[in-house]
Amino acid sequence: MNAIQSMIDALRDFRQREGEYILGSVRENEAAVIDMNAEEQLFEKGENRLGVSIADYRPYSPVTIEEKRMRGQPYNRVTLRDTGDFESSFYIRYLGDSFEITASDGKTDDLVRKYGKEIFGLNRDNLDELIRTYMLPFLREKLIETINDRK
Numbered sequence: 001m002n003a004i005q006s007m008i009d010a011l012r013d014f015r016q017r018e019g020e021y022i023l024g025s026v027r028e029n030e031a032a033v034i035d036m037n038a039e040e041q042l043f044e045k046g047e048n049r050l051g052v053s054i055a056d057y058r059p060y061s062p063v064t065i066e067e068k069r070m071r072g073q074p075y076n077r078v079t080l081r082d083t084g085d086f087e088s089s090f091y092i093r094y095l096g097d098s099f100e101i102t103a104s105d106g107k108t109d110d111l112v113r114k115y116g117k118e119i120f121g122l123n124r125d126n127l128d129e130l131i132r133t134y135m136l137p138f139l140r141e142k143l144i145e146t147i148n149d150r151k
Helices: 003-016 018-028 030-045 062-071 108-115 124-150
Strands: 090-095 098-103
Touching: 003 018, 003 124, 018 030, 018 090, 018 098, 018 124, 030 090, 030 098, 030 124
Parallel strands: none
Antiparallel strands: 090 098
């Protein structure tokens, strides 16, 4: 087999497994993906995956603002963090060729009803970071492995 045909075959093999590799990069970096959603978006920015302020759906009541202030917690944005139980229950569910971020805390259904299912998932900036920082290097490594396996 000549070198060009070998390269074509390697690329074909890679393309056939591309979805598997993408999900593999997410599995390998689950903690970072969850942190992007729970910490960076929800807590630090108070935003959902659409980049919309969670307070736009339902802002904190004056009572909640006062409670947050007294506990030294942020009250200028809806963070969905009180005790930390909700965000510590975040996990990634794999659905064949895709994935979703969700939570197992008892408040999950109530929070989704109150603020929308968009509280789960990555906004455009974090999705770009996931691709650039985690997926592309992982895919590059898998492509090199595939090519080397064909030699």
